[in-house]
Amino acid sequence: MSPTPGDPTDRREVLNDLTSGSICLALAAGLAAVHFSQAGRLHENFGAEPGPAMLPQLLLCVLGLAGLGLLLRGLVGIRRARGAASRREDDGIGLWPVVCALVVVSLFLPMKAAIGAALALVAVGAALGSLAGWKEERPPMRSALEGAAVAAVLFVVFRFMLFVPLR
Amino acid sequence: MMEIFSGVTGVMTNPTLLGLSLLGVVLGLIFGALPGISSTMALAVMLPFTYGMETPAAMMLMLGVFFASVYAGSISAILLNIPGTPGAMITLLDGHAMARSGRAAEAMSYALIASLFGGVIGWVLMVILAPTIASYALHFGSPEYAAVVFFGLALVAYASSGDTLRGLAAGAIGLLVGVVGRDEISDVPRFTFGAADLQGGIDIIPLAIGVFGIAEALSVLSRKKGAAEPMQTRSQRTWPPLRDLVPEIPTALRGSAVGAFVGAIPAAGSAVAVALAYAIEKRLSKNPAAFGTGLPRGVVAPESANNACVGGALIPMMTLGIPGDSITAILIGVLLLHGLRPGPGLFESQPDLIVTIYSALFVAILLTGLVAATIGLPVFRRVLSLPQRILVTGVLLLCLLGAFSVRNATVDVWVAIFFGGVGFAFIRLGVPVLPLAFGAVLGPILEENLRRTLMIHRDWLVFLERPVSLALISISVVVLVGPPIVRLLSNTRGRKLK
Numbered sequence: 001m002s003p004t005p006g007d008p009t010d011r012r013e014v015l016n017d018l019t020s021g022s023i024c025l026a027l028a029a030g031l032a033a034v035h036f037s038q039a040g041r042l043h044e045n046f047g048a049e050p051g052p053a054m055l056p057q058l059l060l061c062v063l064g065l066a067g068l069g070l071l072l073r074g075l076v077g078i079r080r081a082r083g084a085a086s087r088r089e090d091d092g093i094g095l096w097p098v099v100c101a102l103v104v105v106s107l108f109l110p111m112k113a114a115i116g117a118a119l120a121l122v123a124v125g126a127a128l129g130s131l132a133g134w135k136e137e138r139p140p141m142r143s144a145l146e147g148a149a150v151a152a153v154l155f156v157v158f159r160f161m162l163f164v165p166l167r
Numbered sequence: 168m169m170e171i172f173s174g175v176t177g178v179m180t181n182p183t184l185l186g187l188s189l190l191g192v193v194l195g196l197i198f199g200a201l202p203g204i205s206s207t208m209a210l211a212v213m214l215p216f217t218y219g220m221e222t223p224a225a226m227m228l229m230l231g232v233f234f235a236s237v238y239a240g241s242i243s244a245i246l247l248n249i250p251g252t253p254g255a256m257i258t259l260l261d262g263h264a265m266a267r268s269g270r271a272a273e274a275m276s277y278a279l280i281a282s283l284f285g286g287v288i289g290w291v292l293m294v295i296l297a298p299t300i301a302s303y304a305l306h307f308g309s310p311e312y313a314a315v316v317f318f319g320l321a322l323v324a325y326a327s328s329g330d331t332l333r334g335l336a337a338g339a340i341g342l343l344v345g346v347v348g349r350d351e352i353s354d355v356p357r358f359t360f361g362a363a364d365l366q367g368g369i370d371i372i373p374l375a376i377g378v379f380g381i382a383e384a385l386s387v388l389s390r391k392k393g394a395a396e397p398m399q400t401r402s403q404r405t406w407p408p409l410r411d412l413v414p415e416i417p418t419a420l421r422g423s424a425v426g427a428f429v430g431a432i433p434a435a436g437s438a439v440a441v442a443l444a445y446a447i448e449k450r451l452s453k454n455p456a457a458f459g460t461g462l463p464r465g466v467v468a469p470e471s472a473n474n475a476c477v478g479g480a481l482i483p484m485m486t487l488g489i490p491g492d493s494i495t496a497i498l499i500g501v502l503l504l505h506g507l508r509p510g511p512g513l514f515e516s517q518p519d520l521i522v523t524i525y526s527a528l529f530v531a532i533l534l535t536g537l538v539a540a541t542i543g544l545p546v547f548r549r550v551l552s553l554p555q556r557i558l559v560t561g562v563l564l565l566c567l568l569g570a571f572s573v574r575n576a577t578v579d580v581w582v583a584i585f586f587g588g589v590g591f592a593f594i595r596l597g598v599p600v601l602p603l604a605f606g607a608v609l610g611p612i613l614e615e616n617l618r619r620t621l622m623i624h625r626d627w628l629v630f631l632e633r634p635v636s637l638a639l640i641s642i643s644v645v646v647l648v649g650p651p652i653v654r655l656l657s658n659t660r661g662r663k664l665k
Contacts, residue, residue, distance in 0.1 A: 013597065019596055041353060052357060055342070055346055059339050059342050062335065063340065066333075066336035069332045097388040102587070102588055128563050129556065132559040135388065135390070135555075146560070154565060164572045
């Protein structure tokens with residue numbers, strides 16, 4: 001059964017098309033700007049022999065065309081869905097645990113440089129544990145301890161059993 | 168054949184050789200099951216231990232690590248949605264879907280049985296057809312290699328069963344990721360943004376860890392409180408009954424044949440083989456839409472192909488002295504360390520060693536089955552009985568450590584985190600991530616062979632003048648264009664009927 005115009009699945013798909021199409025176009029344009037502004041040998045002898053610029057240019061064209069196609073399909077979809085694609089089912093507020101998790105894992109390397117890999121990993125593990133525990137409505141302290149314990153075990157495995165130079 | 172039989176018996180009755188093979192298998196299973204520790208790295212870590220060994224002993228250890236780690240790549244793909252190797256990237260489609268519906272142990276059993284089946288078929292083909300397959304692989308020039316890679320990408324677009332336009336965009340992004348770094352031919356930097364760490368390019372393993380592992384953990388975290396859908400842990404069974412296994416035999420046979428032949432093509436490797444095996448099964452299925460939803464056939468096809476590739480990859484190594492990939496390059500290194508040069512001469516000068524290599528691989532296959540079935544599966548299945556908060560925390564930490572372990576480089580951790588965010592965005596937007604990962608794997612091979620072809624022939628028509636590349640390109644076009652046209656026609660017919 002095909003989705004009806006008011007169907008939320010259809011609306012979400014329209015919005016997904018519009019968003020992914022815009023991102024692809026922006027990415028293609030941004031990368032094209034970087035590519036064409038690069039000085040040096042990148043663009044030398046392009047016509048004479050296929051140089052290092054050939055595949056990137058071909059791929060940027062494909063990406064741009066795919067983005068354009070997605071955007072056009074989204075715009076056609078809006079008309080078909082009679083403007084119902086104005087709101088998403090779940091808003092961005094529900095994404096805060098994801099943003100927090102990304103921030104926490106991104107802190108691993110700076111912390112590793114500052115306090116050492118073992119402590120950094122345990123701290124990151126504790127933070128991730130309490131974040132994941134919050135989703136299950138567990139006491140944060142207990143979840144943090146569990147996360148720290150997981151981190152400690154993994155550190156021992158990688159550092160002392162697999163000889164990964166974690167310092 | 169009798170020599171090989173007596174060789175296998177000889178190994179089985181020699182405690183030292185058997186012990187080394189067993190050690191290799193156990194280490195291979197541990198290394199392979201950990202995200203970020205690839206088969207190549209496992210072999211590289213073990214290489215120094217072979218310095219003081221006799222050649223047969225060294226090959227026993229190394230081939231044990233090799234085969235077991237290739238199989239074990241499926242474990243993290245099934246349990247954690249993190250493929251340990253490019254060869255396991257297709258397995259996660261149905262394997263992880265099975266795990267999410269409480270059939271993780273069964274999925275791992277299917278993967279193990281298919282791996283052993285593929286391993287044995289690949290081994291048989293290696294023993295019987297090595298010279299023939301090697302000569303066919305030798306006829307491949309750069310136009311054929313480029314066409315094989317294009318074919319592989321088309322198959323991934325077909326296998327990932329997503330929207331064609333979104334798949335195309337994801338594939339283009341993946342291929343663009345593949346060109347980041349210094350160009351191999353002209354040494355010109357591309358898309359490095361002036362960062363020294365990007366000059367060497369983006370490694371595929373941290374990228375896969377990000378788009379599959381981190382993105383999956385993030386999407387678990389993004390579920391609403393209380394609506395968290397924990398992975399079902401109470402599996403009904405571990406081993407599938409015989410009546411379920413019998414219908415999978417043709418799938419395993421096809422997958423194994425594909426794996427052995429594609430594995431024998433240097434540089435094509437397991438990524439193309441698993442995509443081809445999966446696409447063939449999907450094409451032959453009466454219900455192709457069920458692929459990706461947790462179908463055992465979706466595990467059997469890629470796993471049999473992936474492990475048959477082991478035998479296939481050894482064919483050009485032994486018969487021509489050509490390393491098909493980084494793993495066989497290390498194995499060649501082992502032989503060179505012991506004063507042996509692999510190639511046609513090896514068969515005449517060292518026939519005993521050839522028998523030993525054949526025997527070592529066969530024993531490794533047997534021991535992998537034994538160890539994985541008796542110890543591996545019961546231990547690995549316990550992973551899913553952990554509470555979800557511990558699993559999510561563990562996966563994210565494992566991703567960080569796994570990414571760092573690839574080259575002991577901090578840039579790989581940043582790559583994994585970045586692509587974790589990208590993968591999560593892809594999931595939210597309904598864009599398939601598989602073409603992104605495969606594009607990054609196959610991009611450099613495609614570019615190298617495409618440019619080499621055009622430099623030599625100076626004409627794009629060369630791809631249509633050579634029968635193999637013409638056939639591969641034609642099939643790729645049909646695979647890419649066929650399904651949307653069929654869909655369009657059936658939609659038009661449906662509207663007319665209304």
